[in-house]
Amino acid sequence: xxxxxxxxxxxxxxxxxxxxxxxxxxDKRTTEQSSKYNHLEKMNTKxxxxxxxxxxxxxxxxxxxxxxxxxxxxxxxxERMKNGGRLFYIGAGTSGRLGIVDASxxxxxxxxPFGLVIGLIAGGDxxxxxxxxxxxxxxxxxxxDLKAYKISKKDVLIGIAAxxxxxYVVSALKEANKAGVLTGCVVCNxxxxxxxxxxxxxxxxxxxxxxxxxxxxxSGTAQKLVLNMISTSLMIKLGRxxxxxxxxxxxxxxxxxxxxxxxxxxxxxxxxxxATLLLKTYxxxxxxxxxxxxxxxxxx
Numbered sequence: 001x002x003x004x005x006x007x008x009x010x011x012x013x014x015x016x017x018x019x020x021x022x023x024x025x026x027d028k029r030t031t032e033q034s035s036k037y038n039h040l041e042k043m044n045t046k047x048x049x050x051x052x053x054x055x056x057x058x059x060x061x062x063x064x065x066x067x068x069x070x071x072x073x074x075x076x077x078x079e080r081m082k083n084g085g086r087l088f089y090i091g092a093g094t095s096g097r098l099g100i101v102d103a104s105x106x107x108x109x110x111x112x113p114f115g116l117v118i119g120l121i122a123g124g125d126x127x128x129x130x131x132x133x134x135x136x137x138x139x140x141x142x143x144x145d146l147k148a149y150k151i152s153k154k155d156v157l158i159g160i161a162a163x164x165x166x167x168y169v170v171s172a173l174k175e176a177n178k179a180g181v182l183t184g185c186v187v188c189n190x191x192x193x194x195x196x197x198x199x200x201x202x203x204x205x206x207x208x209x210x211x212x213x214x215x216x217x218x219s220g221t222a223q224k225l226v227l228n229m230i231s232t233s234l235m236i237k238l239g240r241x242x243x244x245x246x247x248x249x250x251x252x253x254x255x256x257x258x259x260x261x262x263x264x265x266x267x268x269x270x271x272x273x274x275a276t277l278l279l280k281t282y283x284x285x286x287x288x289x290x291x292x293x294x295x296x297x298x299x300x
Contacts, residue, residue: 033208073184073200091160092136096121102227110240111248122168142172153180162215164192173197188219247286
């Protein structure tokens with residue numbers, strides 16, 4: 001009886017398809033949380049405006065909670081700036097634009113050189129008006145932009161990023177730390193990468209945006225308020241305000257000429273034509289008043 005040959009090859013095993021379950025981590029960043037409101041498109045104009053305003057009311061409260069951290073940053077920055085250091089802001093998108101706005105307003109308001117407070121944005125100056133795709137994701141460009149201004153250990157760098165995760169800002173802060181630059185930041189999430197990279201982090205958590213994820217809203221407002229506080233406090237500490245007046249402002253238009261003349265009128269008790277002439281002659285309120293007091297020009 002013939003025996004059945006058995007194959008030396010092992011029997012084929014039926015392959016089982018293994019499906020891996022990938023856990024999707026929820027984004028816990030406050031700025032990315034869903035709005036407290038829904039069906040925005042069904043709201044009428046008054047409802048939209050009222051609800052946006054209601055959300056905005058929470059911003060100053062959040063800023064108030066951050067004052068101790070803002071104070072630490074301002075005091076540290078002042079120590080650098082009183083010895084000739086400069087203040088740099090760096091950010092992307094709305095955050096970058098806010099830094100540029102604050103920096104650009106310091107020279108006319110306080111009479112400081114244009115190179116004392118400098119704002120940089122991912123994508124360069126063209127990004128001020130038009131978004132530059134993926135510019136904020138460049139991890140090397142931030143430091144390159146700063147090096148173009150020969151940033152040094154005498155200077156201060158403040159990173160601005162609502163999310164606190166912008167690669168352009170994170171990497172710039174890290175490189176600045178290595179170079180001995182004093183670093184701070186203004187962010188709207190707790191425990192972010194930007195905050196971790198800054199020596200003096202300021203975290204202003206304003207909660208979910210009215211339009212989910214639109215950080216140009218409450219987050220942008222919070223950042224603007226904090227930047228106002230930082231630059232104004234620094235300018236006052238650096239002697240650029242007398243009493244409560246912008247005595248070093250540059251009178252570059254008729255409105256500012258009238259404002260400056262009024263300061264001179266109030267201080268020296270002269271009429272408007274004479275005050276205006278003094279302002280135009282000496283260039284700003286402080287110099288005009290000082291010259292009059294020195295030369296006693298108020299006497300007929």
